[in-house]
Amino acid sequence: MARLMATATCTAFSGVMESTGERVGQALLLERVGFVARLSQEMTGALVTSRWDEESLDVLAAGFDVQGEVLPSKGWMALRRLGWTGAAVPPAGVYVSDRVRRGAEEYAARTLRLALHRRALVAALLATWPDDPRRRTEAEWAALRKLLPPGVSGAEIRNRTRQIRAHLAEHGQLPAGLCALEDPPQIAPLVLLAAMDRQQVTLVRLDAATARMRVKLPLCAAPATGRQWAWHVLDVRLPSAVDADAVLHTPTLRPTRTGRIAVDLPHSKSAPALKATGHTVGLGFDWGVNTLLTGTLGRLTGRGAGTRVVTDGRPLIFDATGISARLHRLRGHREHLAAKRDHYQALADGLGSPHLGWGEHAARAGVLALEHARVCARIRHLNDALAWAAARWAVDQTVALGASVIYLEDFATLEARGHRKGNARLSGQVRGTVAEAMHHLAAKSGIAVVTVPARGTSKLCPTCLNSLTHHPAPDRMSERGWKWAQCAGCGLSLDRDHAASRRIVSRGLLAGAHTTLDRSTGIRTIRTTVEGTVSMVRRPKKTTRRLRRQRQAETATAHPRGPKTTPGKGCPTPNGPSSPGRRSGRRAAALPDPGPGPQTSPRALDARTVPATTPTRVVKRPAGHDTQAPAAVQPVPGHGVPASGQPEEALLRAGRRRVSHRICRQRTRSAERTGFHHVYATEVHPLTPRFGPHQGNRTRPRRARKARNTQANTGF
Secondary structure: OEEEEEOOOOOOOOOOOOOOEEOHHHHHOOOOOOOHHHHHHHHHHHHHHOOOOOHHHHHHHOEEEEOOOOOOOOHHHHHHOOOOOOOOOOOOOOOOOOOHHHHHHHHHHHHHHHHHHHHHHHEEEHHOOOOOOOOHHHHHHHHHHOOOOOOHHHHHHHHHHHHHHHHHHHHHOOOHHHHHHHOOOOOOOOEHHHHOOOEEEEEOOOOOOEEEEEEEEOOOOOOOOOEEEEEEEEEEOOOOOOOOOOOEEOOEEEEEOOOEEEEEEEEEEEEOOOOOOOOOEEEEEEEEOOEEEEEEEEEEOOOOOOOOOOOOOOOOEOHHHHHHHHHHHHHHHHHHHHHHHHHHHHHHHHHHHOOOOOHHHHHHHHHHHHHHHHHHHHHHHHHHHHHHHHHHHHHHHHHHHHOOOOEOHHHHHOOOOOOOOHHHHHOOHHHHHHHHHHOOOOOOOOEEEEOOOOOOOOEEEOOOOOOEEEEEEOOOOOOOOOOOOEEEOOOOEEEEEHHHHHHHHHHHOOOOEEEEEOOOOOOEOOOOOOOOEEOOOOOOOOHHHHHHHHHHHHOOOOOOOOOOOOOOOOOOOOOOOHHHHHHHHHHHOOOOOOOOOOOOOOOOOOOOOOOOOOOOEEEOOOOOOOOOOOOOOOOOOOOOOOOOOOOOOHHHHOOOOOOHHHHHHHHHHHHHHOOOOOOOOOOOOOOOOOOOOOOOOOOHHHHHHHHHHHHHHHOO
């Protein structure tokens, strides 16, 4: 068993002073939490600023103190071992206990250790700086990947490259390192209680939905003695995400801008241990442009040299085109607000404070800055909601299909080339958040998540490994495009993302023995590329009618011999009329005379379906019709068009238009599956993972062999 860690954000609405029993309201509690948060912010900021240089980061990255001993994992202990805590002192005349200083030092140590990752990334980019940063060659990419730290995504590489380019354009030379490229990180006002002991904070769980926290808070902004610190008892309501058997850990207090006291509560729970190798059934997901996720179920069959991957060919699609377009519009609006804000701020700075127009320009810049922050929060919340919805859907599909592993593309080998129109929207997808959420949710369900090399997944055919040609749509094969893939060798023609997902699951299952685990991040990765074909197989059908009847006869209750003795029934039920001549006179008189000609059954209508229109919008003439004119095109109900049968006058009087019941039901089902009305995803259907050939050399499916053996044993 392993431990699964997570953090739930709760809210502290009120508290009680333990010494007097006085109730502390939310406003007063927010003020007192803000006192200690600002003290911690000042001490942490001073300590980080004093050690923001390349020499200090080198010492911290080495991991050894002056005596050559390994630094402890706790940050405040590591900084005290190095002797760096001299700058973390409170203001003059303010009393702060050693426990509060520990929290500030722990926050500073975590900030500096996080900077080590960015420092290694910037050092790799500077060591392999290309001639054209906008477009690296294959050799330049290979040299960069050798120096990059593990777990670096393509978005991080792009962002740091743009940052270095801006520094080069401004100063005319490359920066010497991270400290020359960036200013010291900004420190947020928060109280890190994890570094404090029981003399400062305690946490007890009362029941499944409530936890009680005791914490010492200052009674004023500048407490002079320890008597101006008092114990406060806070009852925190736990969200539903925290299970009843989860272990609670010391939280972090964080006052927000909206006047809320956020309690970031870490909790852990036992989770089943995940196996690294030996997977036979898995799902491969491809990151797409028009669809966020496209998956395929694969199964490993055969032994030795005959090992291969088979699939049932059923695509699993999480289409977030509507949400992606909304995010794209919000990003454009955010950039527009930022440009106007900078423009008015520049005008205000140019006029100066004594000028009459300075106040007006500064006020407009402040309003635009506030609106810019709101749009950024909207984008951030929408990204998080979409990412967790996609991850939840992917894990549900994996559990329903009986798979034990999810294969994703490795971000370190995934890089957009920059010559397609969809790259602006593609680069803004929430792939990193989706991957993190998928790792967390899959671990709770006992499913492993493994990354595979991404290069070449859309280039070769999954069936024959020949080169694919890409087109805009299946009916536009003469044009070059992106969405549709076609193979000239085997005739494969399907969606590009679907073909790539087959290649991903094939690489994962065939190279499962090469899975490695990164101890620092906990990410399982396959770096060895093993190419193999993917074969299409049918799922086993249900048993035949004869076998079903035989099974029912064997399990049915034995009936007594002799005639039936049904109470209240003295004779058999007479048969109904089978022809017009045997009907009753009144009913026959009401029916029209069929007249001469072929007689049809009254149970089925003699009607034929009209064929669909051709690309020229002309339909073929069905039997009994003369239709060579273009088909009539009508608006579809549901997009501002009232449904047929609805009184349009009533809708106009109400000042709105109603959508059809079918469209409303589709949106409701989509919202039930994904949480969004504009996201369309494949429904989760539990299917057996036992499809395709057996693990041995036999090619007959298991269900078919079982049916054949049953027939042989029963003599049929």
